[in-house]
Amino acid sequence: MFTGIVQALGEIQAIEEHGGDRRLVIGAGGLHLGGAGLGDSIAVNGVCLTAVDIEASRFAADVSRESLDLTTLGAAEVGQPVNLEPALTLSTPLGGHLVSGHVDGVGQLVSRHPEARSTRMVFEVPAELSRYVARKGSIAIDGTSLTVNEVEDCRFGVNIVPHTLERTIMGDYEPGSRVNIEVDLVARYLERLLPPAD
Numbered sequence: 676m677f678t679g680i681v682q683a684l685g686e687i688q689a690i691e692e693h694g695g696d697r698r699l700v701i702g703a704g705g706l707h708l709g710g711a712g713l714g715d716s717i718a719v720n721g722v723c724l725t726a727v728d729i730e731a732s733r734f735a736a737d738v739s740r741e742s743l744d745l746t747t748l749g750a751a752e753v754g755q756p757v758n759l760e761p762a763l764t765l766s767t768p769l770g771g772h773l774v775s776g777h778v779d780g781v782g783q784l785v786s787r788h789p790e791a792r793s794t795r796m797v798f799e800v801p802a803e804l805s806r807y808v809a810r811k812g813s814i815a816i817d818g819t820s821l822t823v824n825e826v827e828d829c830r831f832g833v834n835i836v837p838h839t840l841e842r843t844i845m846g847d848y849e850p851g852s853r854v855n856i857e858v859d860l861v862a863r864y865l866e867r868l869l870p871p872a873d
Contacts, residue, residue: 677718679771679813679820681758681843682706685719687751688733696740699724699751702733706759716762716776720844721818721855722746723762723776746778746855747817756844758818771820772813778855780804782816784848785830793834795824796848800856805829807858807866815857819843 683706691698701719708729711717715726717734724736743749751757763769782800789795798816800808808814808831812823821833840846848854 676763677760677774677776677818678763678767678769679774679815679818681760681819683759684842684844685757685759687753687755687757690751690753693737697738697743698735699738700733700735701757703759706761708732708734711761718760718776718818720747720757721776721815721857722748722778747781747853756847758843760818773860774815774818774820774857775860777857779858780856781853782856783854784850784852786850787848790834793836794840795832795834797830797832798854799830802829804856804858807862809862812862813859817844817854819845
């Protein structure tokens with residue numbers, strides 16, 4: 676589990692093909708890896724990956740065919756910056772919301788414009804995910820926990836404060852940018868608990 680509070684900007688340093696899937700070597704940037712161990716989970720652009728090799732300033736993780744097909748990691752390139760967050764521990768402040776690292780789908784940025792000191796961004800998600808996006812609900816975009824401001828059909832708007840623009844890859848987003856979307860866990864579980872509509 677994760678909080679959706681990005682801890683560091685990393686960089687993809689190498690992509691290795693392995694029997695149909697890939698191994699990513701990721702520079703950790705400012706993420707401290709001293710306490711990390713083999714098998715630990717690290718979210719990369721919101722995708723929960725397992726560290727299979729760890730050095731002082733970088734780590735490697737295998738990415739399954741499923742994750743390559745269903746997330747933006749399938750189009751990852753060497754030199755690309757990525758959001759990084761280590762797994763939640765019992766002593767971690769829950770500053771965002773509970774994020775599983777299991778991406779639900781890929782959306783894209785439709786528009787961005789300044790709004791006071793923030794930046795207003797509008798995203799579009801696949802139709803099957805739109806039912807889980809609610810005004811004032813939580814959503815994770817490339818692993819960043821955000822609050823939804825408004826929803827219209829398959830589109831929703833969020834405000835990005837300057838700190839988030841500077842400390843995540845969101846500052847580089849342009850209309851058309853593809854992003855990993857994870858909807859709120861509560862919405863997912865509520866659907867499972869409620870009886871089907873007649």
